[in-house]
Amino acid sequence: MSERRVTMRDVAAASGVSQATVGFVLNNTPTQTISAPTRERVLRAAKELGYVVDGIARAMREGSSRIVVLNIDASLEGNYSRSYISGLDDELAKNDHILVVKHGHPTKQSTTQLQHMVAPRGVIDFAANYSSGRELADGGWTDGLAAHTAVQVGHLVDHGHTRLAMALPEDATRFARVRLEFARQAAERLDLPPLAPLVLPHPDAGGVEALREFLLEAPVTAIAGFNDEMALRVLKCAESLGLRVPEELAVIGYDATEYAALSSPGLTTVHIDADAHGRRSARAILGLDASDLVAAPALVVVRDSV
Amino acid sequence: MSERRVTMRDVAAASGVSQATVGFVLNNTPTQTISAPTRERVLRAAKELGYVVDGIARAMREGSSRIVVLNIDASLEGNYSRSYISGLDDELAKNDHILVVKHGHPTKQSTTQLQHMVAPRGVIDFAANYSSGRELADGGWTDGLAAHTAVQVGHLVDHGHTRLAMALPEDATRFARVRLEFARQAAERLDLPPLAPLVLPHPDAGGVEALREFLLEAPVTAIAGFNDEMALRVLKCAESLGLRVPEELAVIGYDATEYAALSSPGLTTVHIDADAHGRRSARAILGLDASDLVAAPALVVVRDSV
DNA sequence: CGGAATCACTAGATCGTGCAAGTAGTCGGC
DNA sequence: GCCGACTACTTGCACGATCTAGTGATTCCG
Numbered sequence: 001m002s003e004r005r006v007t008m009r010d011v012a013a014a015s016g017v018s019q020a021t022v023g024f025v026l027n028n029t030p031t032q033t034i035s036a037p038t039r040e041r042v043l044r045a046a047k048e049l050g051y052v053v054d055g056i057a058r059a060m061r062e063g064s065s066r067i068v069v070l071n072i073d074a075s076l077e078g079n080y081s082r083s084y085i086s087g088l089d090d091e092l093a094k095n096d097h098i099l100v101v102k103h104g105h106p107t108k109q110s111t112t113q114l115q116h117m118v119a120p121r122g123v124i125d126f127a128a129n130y131s132s133g134r135e136l137a138d139g140g141w142t143d144g145l146a147a148h149t150a151v152q153v154g155h156l157v158d159h160g161h162t163r164l165a166m167a168l169p170e171d172a173t174r175f176a177r178v179r180l181e182f183a184r185q186a187a188e189r190l191d192l193p194p195l196a197p198l199v200l201p202h203p204d205a206g207g208v209e210a211l212r213e214f215l216l217e218a219p220v221t222a223i224a225g226f227n228d229e230m231a232l233r234v235l236k237c238a239e240s241l242g243l244r245v246p247e248e249l250a251v252i253g254y255d256a257t258e259y260a261a262l263s264s265p266g267l268t269t270v271h272i273d274a275d276a277h278g279r280r281s282a283r284a285i286l287g288l289d290a291s292d293l294v295a296a297p298a299l300v301v302v303r304d305s306v
Numbered sequence: 307m308s309e310r311r312v313t314m315r316d317v318a319a320a321s322g323v324s325q326a327t328v329g330f331v332l333n334n335t336p337t338q339t340i341s342a343p344t345r346e347r348v349l350r351a352a353k354e355l356g357y358v359v360d361g362i363a364r365a366m367r368e369g370s371s372r373i374v375v376l377n378i379d380a381s382l383e384g385n386y387s388r389s390y391i392s393g394l395d396d397e398l399a400k401n402d403h404i405l406v407v408k409h410g411h412p413t414k415q416s417t418t419q420l421q422h423m424v425a426p427r428g429v430i431d432f433a434a435n436y437s438s439g440r441e442l443a444d445g446g447w448t449d450g451l452a453a454h455t456a457v458q459v460g461h462l463v464d465h466g467h468t469r470l471a472m473a474l475p476e477d478a479t480r481f482a483r484v485r486l487e488f489a490r491q492a493a494e495r496l497d498l499p500p501l502a503p504l505v506l507p508h509p510d511a512g513g514v515e516a517l518r519e520f521l522l523e524a525p526v527t528a529i530a531g532f533n534d535e536m537a538l539r540v541l542k543c544a545e546s547l548g549l550r551v552p553e554e555l556a557v558i559g560y561d562a563t564e565y566a567a568l569s570s571p572g573l574t575t576v577h578i579d580a581d582a583h584g585r586r587s588a589r590a591i592l593g594l595d596a597s598d599l600v601a602a603p604a605l606v607v608v609r610d611s612v
Numbered sequence: 613c614g615g616a617a618t619c620a621c622t623a624g625a626t627c628g629t630g631c632a633a634g635t636a637g638t639c640g641g642c
Numbered sequence: 643g644c645c646g647a648c649t650a651c652t653t654g655c656a657c658g659a660t661c662t663a664g665t666g667a668t669t670c671c672g
Contacts, residue, residue, distance in 0.1 A: 007659085056659095098416075101409060102407075118361060263569060313628055367629045615671095617668105618668080619666105619667085621667100623663090625662085632655085633655100636649105639649095
């Protein structure tokens, strides 16, 4: 049943060359010339025997495995991260690497453990990667977080709103703070009054009160959610307060989750296809050129809430 | 900057023994006796030098790495999978293994690639693992999918409903079909009329019509969602049809996502803590006893929809 | 036509761990 | 005092791929 794994030695024996030659052919090593017939024989034998390189042995020799680790926090799960992961995974696969996802924010301990256990070729921290301005410096990647946030804010402004807020969760991550900052900058560029942060607890945990008090102090007409969940919280709380949406309060989400279509009123939100971004990250890790990859622009999915 | 990695040989040299002895001490190999002082010296040297075992080399030697792969489909993301992953991850970490998550349904190709690249100690297919009856045979794990589904159905029945349906997505996975089957069995055990499947497209894509037609043909009074998203779809479509919830139609979700609290009316749903299940899977993979692990029972989160 | 250069390969070291087999040294029993 | 058993180690190989340092054969050039 469980046949022994096929090694380079088997391929070498089958094609009548040394094991080193097999290596040269299979990796087509540029420093080594191999005659066409030999190459042919080796390739054929490899295929016939069903030879597959042993990643572990290769990793041992090369010093690191062809694995890339992505650290992602649960709070960032959504449409964006899904398309990002999909692009990243696909691009890595194309280059003979594989993607592996670690959920939850990693501790120092788990990180070093991972480091020693799998010796990954690279580690991507999703939040850091997305929020950093590094993309801008990196050959014209202008469609990062700042641009996406600007699209969200811009949609509110296009509908006549000038006094805006952004709704954030109570345990705001660094990522949330970065988004808030970008939203502020976007508002400033459009000569609006300062954009206020609204820390909105869950509706079951004082969210309704929090929204009421916030609106008394800062009478905004539109609220941008940190993500769809926050926007939906606003919607729910607004309903409890008897506020009509969008007439009395406009709300826009971010990341176009499936749930945005299922509220009433339906939530207008921003859809971002991060496939290209994922591919770009892959190329960056592998040290390849990525200038042919262009990002799809952020798209506003218009529903009823603004 | 980048110091060379500390190997067993370094530890051996530092403690004045052979490399093999270091191995025996570190893995406290039962077939080998080591004197207390020597053991002490080796342990100390290892600690001082900051020795960490090289997972790659170990994997090479042992034939497989101490990595466990979890395959999970995006449609199963939610509270359940999160707690499952968390329990699984934690339990594996305790036993010096690490968890790695592959998203999307794996192709045969990507599976074998993974197999050869990381040579995992085990692969868990989340959907199969959750839906199979294997848990039942496995020493009394009675709180699997069938039980959870029965809780969902039971809640509707407790509220006087007898004519039930389950809402499923159009591209019903095997997992969805299993859940439907369990719901049917639960209804049958309670002597209810047969539970009908409702294939409900997205509200923007004919869902409203589908619900109207379904209710004409099969006048049910309560609908159980395959997951929260499907339940929220029902809610949205019911609203479009002018149906009052829960008076004219009761709806219950499954998996208690954050979004269940944010609809109006708030969605009643089933919360399942799968931490113990995750731990159980970990033990199963590692061949350890898991009889001390008991599952938290499924809990109905009561809101306004039923 | 002889030496150098090039070609097409091969032998073998290497990565770090785990473990089988071997080997001193000590102890006990007869 | 000698054999066997036991303790406490050491030597060295295996895992499979990569890659350096050769090696014999052919080609090239003056």
